[in-house]
Amino acid sequence: MISSVRGTVLAALGSAVVIEVGGVGLGVQVTPQLALTLRVGAEATLRTALIVREDDLSLYGFAEADELAVFDLLRGVTGVGPKSAMGVLATMSPAEIAQAVTLDDDAAFRKVSGIGPKTAKLIVLSLTGKLVGVSARPAAAAPSSVSQNVTVALVGLGWPERVAMQAVEDALAVAPEQDRTAVPVLLRLALASLGPQQGART
Numbered sequence: 001m002i003s004s005v006r007g008t009v010l011a012a013l014g015s016a017v018v019i020e021v022g023g024v025g026l027g028v029q030v031t032p033q034l035a036l037t038l039r040v041g042a043e044a045t046l047r048t049a050l051i052v053r054e055d056d057l058s059l060y061g062f063a064e065a066d067e068l069a070v071f072d073l074l075r076g077v078t079g080v081g082p083k084s085a086m087g088v089l090a091t092m093s094p095a096e097i098a099q100a101v102t103l104d105d106d107a108a109f110r111k112v113s114g115i116g117p118k119t120a121k122l123i124v125l126s127l128t129g130k131l132v133g134v135s136a137r138p139a140a141a142a143p144s145s146v147s148q149n150v151t152v153a154l155v156g157l158g159w160p161e162r163v164a165m166q167a168v169e170d171a172l173a174v175a176p177e178q179d180r181t182a183v184p185v186l187l188r189l190a191l192a193s194l195g196p197q198q199g200a201r202t
Contacts (some may be wrong), residue, residue, distance in 0.1 A: 001050055002048050002050045002059060003047065003048060004045065004046065004047050004048055005019055005021050005026055005028065005045070005046050005048055005059075005061065006019075006021065006043065006044070006045040006046075007019045007020045007021040007022075007026075007043065007044070008020045008041065008042070008043055008044075009038045009039060009040050009041065009042055009043070009044050010025050010040065011040060012035045012036075012038040012039070012040060013035070014032060014035060015029060015030060015031060015032050015035060015086070015090070016028070016029055016030070016035070017030055017035055017038055017044075017061070019044055019046070019061075026059060027059065028046060028048065028059045028060065028061040029058060029059065029060045029061065029082075029086060030046070030060070030061045030062070030086075031086060031089055031090040032090055032183060032184065033090065033146070033149050033183045034061070034062070034063055036149045036150075036152055036153045036156075036183065037063075037148075037149055037152060046061035046062060046063065047061065047062045047063075047064070047065055047067075047068045048060060048061045048062070048068075049062075049068060049071060049072065049082075051082050058082065060082060060086065062089075064094070066094040066095075066134050067089055067094055069094075069134070070088075070089065070094045070097055070131070070134065071085050071086070071089060073126075073127055073130055073131070074088055074089075074123065074127075076126065077119070077122055077123050077126045077127070078119075078122060078126075079118070079119045079122065080115075080119060080122075080123065083114070084112070084114050084115060084119075087112050087113055087114055087115070088109065088112050088115065088123075091111060091112045091182065092108065092109075092112075093181065094131075094134045095134060096108070096181070097127070097131065097134070098131035098134040100124070101123075101124050101127045101128055101131055102131075104124055105124070106120040106121045106123070106124045107120070108120075109123050109124070146180070146181050146182070146183055146186060147168050147169075147172065147186075149183050150164075150168050150171070150183055150186045150187050150190055151164045151165055151168050153183075153187055154167060154168070154187075154190060154191075154194075159194065163194070164190070167190040167191075167193050167194050168186065168190050170189075170190070170193040171186045171187075171189035171190040171193060172186065174189060175189055
């Protein structure tokens with residue numbers, strides 16, 4: 001079992017990163033939000049889960065222990081595989097997942113691609129009483145971390161940091177409340193506010 005990896009980031013694109021450990025490049029599946037925070041050439045430490053199947057070995061990585069714990073719990077739900085579990089974590093933070101379970105809010109899980117009504121209800125039922133430690137963690141810190149991730153993405157695309165930060169503030173101002181912790185949504189809004197006619201500076 002590979003429980004964690006630490007090494008130099010060789011590539012980070014979409015929801016996959018490559019981390020060099022002992023001269024070997026390991027492909028790790030991560031959420032898009034986490035991929036945005038990993039810089040090529042920098043060192044990264046990820047908590048991991050190795051999923052073994054007959055014809056495949058897949059490594060899934062997380063920045064926080066809570067994310068890994070929730071990932072394992074989600075995989076224990078009938079109808080939820082590793083990819084669906086990652087989809088939930090890409091859409092909701094562990095604290096938001098715990099809150100949805102506590103409130104018996106299966107609608108929150110139906111917003112995740114690939115999660116249907118029956119599976120959403122089963123997630124709530126299966127995770128009830130298992131996320132007490134997670135629910136104690138405040139979810140209020142999520143927006144600032146999301147803002148930072150979007151800013152990093154814009155800077156990576158070529159915009160100056162000052163311009164990127166302003167674009168993120170503009171995106172947060174117009175985004176619906178439920179989308180203010182969603183990196184893809186805020187990134188699209190920020191790019192829209194920057195305008196296609198400006199383009200990224202090189």
